[in-house]
Amino acid sequence: MAGNTDPINFWKAEDYFDDIHSWDCPQEVEEIIPDPPADIADPNHWHGITLKFVGGKLCSLQYIRPTVWRIRFDPTVISHNEYKDINTRTIIGDYLSQTIPDLDSRVGIKWVSKLDPLVKGATGDYWTFKSEVTSVSDSTDGHYEQGPAMSIHIYKKPFRLQASRSLKPLDELWPLPVEVIQSTPRLKTVWQTSEQTFRYKLDPDHDMIKNVILDVIKPGHGEYIGWGEQGGSNFMKKPTMMNYFNADNMQYEQVYDKGPTDPREPLYHSDPFFLDVNSNPEHKNVTATFIDNYSQMCVDFGKTNAGYIKLGTKFGCYDAIMLSGDTVRDIVRLYTAIIGRSALKPRYILGNHQSCYGYMNKQQLFDVVKYYRDRKIPLDGLHIDVPLQNNFRTFTVDRKAFSEPEQMFAQLRSDGIKCCTNITPVISANDLPGKEGYKTLRSGREKDCFIKDNRYTKGVSEEVSKINYMCYQNGNRNNIPADEWEKRPDFSKHYNKGGPYRGGVSYGYNDGTPGHYADLNNEDVREWWGQQYEDLFTMGLEFVWQDMTTPAIHESFGDMKGLPSRLMLDLPNQSPKLAIEAWAVYSYNLHKATFQGLSKLKCRENKRNFILGRGSYAGMYRYAGLWTGDNASTWDFWRITVSQVLSVGLNGVSICGSDTGGFEPARIRIPGQPEREEKICNPELLIRWYVGSTFLPWLRNHYVSRKDTKTGEMRKWFQEPYAYPIHWEEYREKNKTELVGQAWLYYGVEHIVKYYLELRYALIQVLYDAMFENQIEGLPIARSMFLTDPQDTTYFNESQKFLDDQYVVGQDILVAPIMHSRSEEGHQNESREVYFPLGYFWFPSNLRPFSSQRVPLVPSIPGGKVLDLRAPIPEYNDPAPGTTPQPEKMGYPDVLLHFIREGSIIPQCEVRQYIGDGKVNPITLNVYPHTWQEYTTYLDDGVSCSSAPKDAMRVEQLIKAARRRGQDASALENAKYDEYRAVKITHVIYSNEHVIYILLINSTRTITISRKVKDIDYDPKKEIGEEYTVVFWYEERLYNPDFEMAVTPSSGVTVEKSDDPAQNSLHAVILKVKETLGNTANVTIEIVMKEK
Structure with a gap:
């Protein structure tokens, strides 16, 4: 509320790390406290100790699994009892001491932890905190072996931590003879901190500011993957600063103004989880780190010092979880066991989806579907944006533009179309006339469901006229001036008065509304929120598009286009927190409330529900899929898509993807001329984006066609694949010359996209099997070669660049999309280098949508090879007037480079126009x-829903959680499974x-x-x-x-x-x-x- 200068706000990583050399740091361990906290639910499964430093600071160190440990440090804690047993909402289960035995029983192991006495060592005095697996049942998943598991060495002075375990040598592709091979495991360091393990800086004026940095050693040969959406186009990340702070970051450029390839930008979704995959070359080891903090996190990933990774938080207790396993696959299983796994999603989610911010009435919806069906382009989902609502009132329908919505949805459903609509968290403050009015607004007020306007005002003026907010735009840290407050409806009336907080949303184009926000941290309010979907789903809605999830709020109503950072929020079992302290909790609970609400609707009985969310925090995937936010029609956005999907997949996210073709128009910037926008997605880019996404989990074409309020022009004219040849023909009829000679490209959009959508539908069982496996193993649908082929160590050197833009669907189909325009220097030939993972032969794919298009196998390609291969878009001359180009009978198999692993079994179906056609x-x-x-x-x-395996981890966890809370678990226990x-x-x-x-x-x-x-x-x-x-x-x-x-x-x-x-x-x-x-x-x- 103090704008730019307020310390209780978002600050860039560069500013955060600027003066850390003056921060305090625990230097010496005085004693180790073995006792669990007083509130522990199960003392037999604490597996923890508390380090007491000279000066009284305390650090909690705890094993969660035999090779997974947790560190918590809060410089304001004065008693070990303050490190509670209760989990954050990120971790599955309510109490960690109950989660641990649940996971033990799941994998069939028993284990113990033990603290050895202090040792006077040559490198310093230290304690060793050990874990050991004491028994392994026949049913274990193979990750655990009986015997010592992990040792954490706690150095007394200067304090530092060092984790080690016995590592096996990597399996060699060409091993030595059995008689001479040495395969004895070796004790190796897998993780360690510097001698400034925890730097911290408290704020003398604001108790909630607890700047803490974990200083981790970065080995010179270490390579790192993960980091969620962040990190730009590189799968293996390069040294950089990074910011984790959920924000409405249109076109990924608001903070640094560099665009999507800049890894520093804070994006819509935060998953601060990364994996060290090469700190012990030639050995089987991957060590991962997850920072569990809902507020801002800053990362200095070897940028200011190549030997260190600095992981900083600003608010709350520092809470880090480290995981060590033999392979990336092991880590994904471990991580998703702790954070949870996805619910099984409907099969049709894997189909083709069409969306537009600009479908303004039901006739437009019918027209879109008719075009798709007439041209036999497969389509399953139709996404209807906020124009469906009655003047932006969430949960309502504009019955003028979308008259008789029940019949509208029924007609679309009869055509195989499953509809969703955009549900944002704002509840408009604009009531409706009449006795019933705007039901959601009135019932929310009556039941006291909205966030209250209570502010923390220490250090700022309490005069309403001097209240400022802050947000970044185009690289500038903008202060919303004090005189702007009068533009906020009734601001002075509501500000800090304890009534419902009054914010507001802007969708652009003068679309938006002032409104309130449900207090979704309250369980009763989440129940109320879920009930609001009943009318829409009774009408015929099939799934939910959850947008503006931060919640995204107009800059005049909050900080960083979100809630005011000093707004007080209630949290269960805690004292109230500032909005910035619990920044990502809101979106997490939004998805949770929607998912649980849909599951309770009578009309959804035994139906799988799906939510497409714009962003949240780790663990959100238990309730929703993820799309990567508001992108634009640029090659850079296409280039980062594959890396983003693969990186997020390491966190257990099953459904993830970008807006195919880009949401916003591309900007054209020519020196000396006004900036302008492209009116369509470049047809070559759209072809490459669709074709390259053929086997990615989520495939939705979404764009904006609303009128620009300044120019009166449509932002984009169209983006549906069938519209491109129509546009070309219109230009020809009007004797316009701009598109002469480009018929092949405009017709190619429809024909080529149709072919690859048909291929996707023919191979939909491959995608579905991988999605089904996700709920069992936690593995993603689209996988990095690093996950599928860990035997190949060339990824750490000459093959590394191929991890950025090649992927494997399931285990066996290798995909190498074209990521550059033919107009770019060096790419005129429409070719690219393709790398084939070592250890296998690879066949150029002979998979085709229809059996009539089948072709024989050609010779296979040995793994380890790099080939420069073409994937051209076929060219031809413009057709004569009155004629139209016809699609190739054998399709367009050469526009996408894809290959089949030797020995593979690939299931194939017949192509349908939509999934679940009853045939x-x-x-x-x-x-x-x-x-x-x-x-x-x-x-x-x-x-x-009854398809879910009864022995799936998710089902077991839900039943046990209900029992422990004293809730009736009979519905879960008696539900149909398997x-x-x-x-x-x-x-x-x-x-x-x-x-x-x-x-x-x-x-x-x-x-x-x-x-x-x-x-x-x-x-x-x-x-x-x-x-x-x-x-x-x-x-x-x-x-x-x-x-x-x-x-x-x-x-x-x-x-x-x-x-x-x-x-x-x-x-x-x-x-x-x-x-x-x-x-x-x-x-x-x-x-x-x-x-x-």
Whole structure:
């Protein structure tokens, strides 16, 4: 409220770290207190100690898992009892001492922690705090072995921490002979702090300011991944400053004015979680760090000193969790076990979605859908922005522009369209006339649901006319002047009066409203919020688009376009906090309230719910998917998309993506001329963005077409793929010359995008299986090569750049999009270098949307190779008047470079115009040559909550939490689960009864199709029919139409050779299995290819 000079506000990392050399720092440990805090729920599972420093400061050190430890430091704490057992909302479960045994029982281990006496060491006196696994059950996930797990050395003076464990050597691709190999684990340091472990600086005037920095050693060969949305276009991050502070950061340029590739910008979502992946070269170790703080976090990632990572917080207790495991996969499992895993989302979420801020009436919605259907471009989701509302009143519908909404939604649903609308947290202060009025506003006032306007005013003027707010814009720290306050409706009437806080939202274009904000930190208010969705979902809404989640507030009503930083918020089980202290809690509780509310609606019984959120904090993915905020139609935004999705995926986020094509227009800046905006997304960029996102989890075209209030012009004219050829034809009819010679590009948008959407729908089972696996293992859908191929250590040197823009969907489809325009220097050839991970051969993909487009395999490419490959957009001359270019019969397979791992099993479906069209969609299993592989496919109805595995971690945690809170858990316990079928397909090659790893003449290819045994066997006949196809693909040199086949069991299941005449030219064996996939518990098919 003091504007630019207020210390209780956001400050850039550079300013935060400016004077840290003058800060205090604990230098010596005086004693170690073994006692747990007084409020502990289960003293048997504390696994912690408290360090008392000379001078009285206290630090809590605690094991959460045998190789996961937590450090808390609050320089104002005077008793170890102040380090409470209660979890933050980020961590699953209410109390950590209860969460620990829950996780132990989940993975089947028992373990202990122990503090050894002080040792007089050559490098200083130290204590050792150890963890040891004492028993491992047969059901464990393989991460744990019996014996010593971790040691944390606590140096007495100068105080520092050093964590070590025994590391195994990396598996070598070409190992030494077994007789001479040395594979003994070695004790290695996996994490350590400097001799200034905790620097801190308290504010003499404001008790809540507790600047604390954790100083971590950064080894010279260390490489780091993660960091959530932050970090620019590099997957492995380079030295930089970073800021974590959820903010409405349009086009990623408000604080530094450099745009999306600047890693310093604070973005919409905060996930301060990163992984050190190379501090112990040649050994199996990854050590991750998560900073659990809802306010601002600043990072100096080796920028001012290459040997250190400084992790700073400004408010609250410093709370850090470190995790150590053998691989990135281990870390993802550990982290998501503690933070929680996603609920299973509807299958249609993986389809194609269309959105626009500018669909102003229902006829526009019908027109969009008709265009998609007439052109047979698959479409599942239609996103209706705030114009749906009655004058920006959340939870209402404008029944003039969108008349008879029940019929509107029903008609769209009959066309296969699932609709969502934009729900922002503002509740307009503008009531409606009549007895009922604006129901949400009136009931919110009656039930006292809104945040109160109570302010912390120490150090600032209490005169209303002198109240200032602060926000960054275009790189400038702007002070909202005191004379602006009169523009805030009734500001003086409400300011610090204890009534509902009155803020307001601006959507641009004079769209917006003053309003109130639900106090979502209150459980009763979250219940009320969830109930507000009933009318919309009864009308026919299918899912929620949660926007402006910070909450984003007009700069005249708060700081950093959010709540006023000094506004007091109530928090459960705590004293009130300033808004800036609990900055990210609001958006977290917003998603939680929406998810829980939808789950309780009668019309949503047993239906999976989906929320698309713009941003929040770690753990938000338990309730929602994530899109990366308001981007623009620039190549830079496309270039960072892959890295963002892969980085966020390491945190357990299953659904994540950007606005395909960009939301805002690209700006054109020419020296000496006024800035102007492009009216469309460049067609080449849109093609590349769609095509490169074919296998990313979230695919939504979203743009703005509202009129600019200054110029009266539309911000963008269109962005739907079908609109590009229409635009080209309109220009030709008007004899405009701007687009002469570009028909291939404008028609190419529709034809090429259609082809790759069809390919996505053909391979939707691959995406769905990965999404299903996420709730079991925590692994993302789109994965970095670093996650799928950890055996390849060239990522730390010559192959590192390929991590930025290549990805793997599931485990086996490698994707290398084109990320540059052909107009850029060096990219005119529409080619790029592609790296193939070591240890496997890779086949150029022969997967096509339709069986009629299938082609034979071409020779595979050995892993480790880098090839410069073209992916051109096909060109042709402008068509003659009265004619239109027709799409290529065989499609456009060469516009996306994608490859299949040897030995892979890839399920494929028939292309549909939308998911869940009520028709049987049979599965084809594509089995590729060479090495042993296995694949699990998950079959269910795609929409029911009852598909969730009963033994999934999420289900167990919900039931246990309800019991502990004294709540009735019977509904959760008695709910239906396990209504799915898991089928594992294993591909093995034998020669003379020995398993081999490359296909040879006269070798035997075997696939075994096994149904997972569980209490309920879901029958997917309605979804996939009573027949499936198996295609054994061969390289031409190994194919012979004369082959032998054997099937086990020999009776009860019928396997027939296909009569498809194309299989010889395809060099494939095509088989029809006459039963629903998985009906027989185990089916083995053997193929022996004879010599030619």
